[in-house]
Amino acid sequence: MSRRHDRMDEDDVRVRPTRGGSRPRSKDRPAHEQALRGTVIAVDRGRFTIAIPSGDDEAQPRVIYAVKARELGRKGIVVGDDVDLVGDLSGDIDNQARVVRRLERASTLRRTADDSDPVERVIVANATQLAIVTATTDPAPSFGLIDRALVAAYDAGVRPLLIVTKTDLVPPDELRRMYAPLDFEMFEVSDRRPPLALQQALADEVTVVVGHSGVGKSTLVNNLVPGTDRSTGRVNVVTGKGRHTSTNVRAIPLPGGGWIIDTPGIRSFGLAHVDLDRVISAFPDLAAGTEDCPRACSHDEPDCALNAWADDQELGVRERLASMRRLLAGRSANPEGFD
Secondary structure: OOOOOOOEEHHHOOOOOOOOOOOOOOOOOOOOOOOEEEEEEEEEOOEEEEEEOOOOOOOOOEEEEEEEOHHHOOOOOOOOOEEEEEEOOOOOOOOOEEEEEEOOOOOEEEEEOOOOOOEEEEEEEOOOEEEEEEEOOOOOOOHHHHHHHHHHHHHHOOEEEEEEEOOOOOOOHHHHHHHHHHOOOEEEEEOOEOOHHHHHHHOOOEEEEEOOOOOOHHHHHHHHOOOOOOOOOOEOOOOOOEOOOOOOOEEEEOOOOOEEEEOOOOOOOEOOOOOHHHHHHOOHHHHHHHOOOOOOOOOOOOOOOHHHHHHOOOHHHHHHHHHHHHHHHHHOOOOOOOO
16 A cells, blocks of 8 residues: 555654663564464553464454563554464463564554544554444434545455444435445344344454444444443433443454454544545546546546546446545545534
């Protein structure tokens, strides 16, 4: 993935040294050839919960607790990261192992605090799917959040899904109409029961779920993985918004294979980090129309070559172009103006 040189992520943020300074570190690093490999499933104030294989039962991995080794320096570790461990591997919470290596990430799902923030915050690593959860009512659908999450998914190169809850209360007709041209899967959850098609779409994938508080994310996770007991809550009757229930990012193994990663309710989703070309690449049927675009074209301006090209295309292509441009326009809108 191409990155702008002026971008920073959390690994680049410098911490002021202590008054006593720091000791010079040797350039020689131990190889840790016998390190055990695992996947980070939770992070809590510098402590990591890590899943490692447990025999033949992938749905019930063994859990080890660890801290980051000094030689990793400022390198950030998030849920979804594959890491190497040494030290106490017993799983005793009082005798923690050390994370000595973070493996290369296959994907990185990020957001910024707002659209002017240069620091990218990594939500999860190595996800293959982003499931955007919205409700048809209580709270009402937030098209701004959906659009922004779609842009983040396309930029990260992960497959987007839309999960619509509370369809037994209000049908999702408007959501179907708005997102049908984008041609990604949409699943309807009625009476809190996830459909079989959704369970099949999640199997053997690493899926992170995002959405506003109150839309039913944690209820969905609890029903997909019985016994998970993720916290749930009600919508505020005054503001119409949900209150935060799940307070941390947590990866949970699915009974049919794969992982689902629950996240706290999102109130802002900045996209300062997004590369517009990455978004365009998620619409291969439109790419041909960009060949004659002026340099640094935003693909949503009077001189964009897509304007004349689209006039010669069928209705479905023109609808997808309009949808893509709505997403691009949403990237520059107020990230907190979801409602």
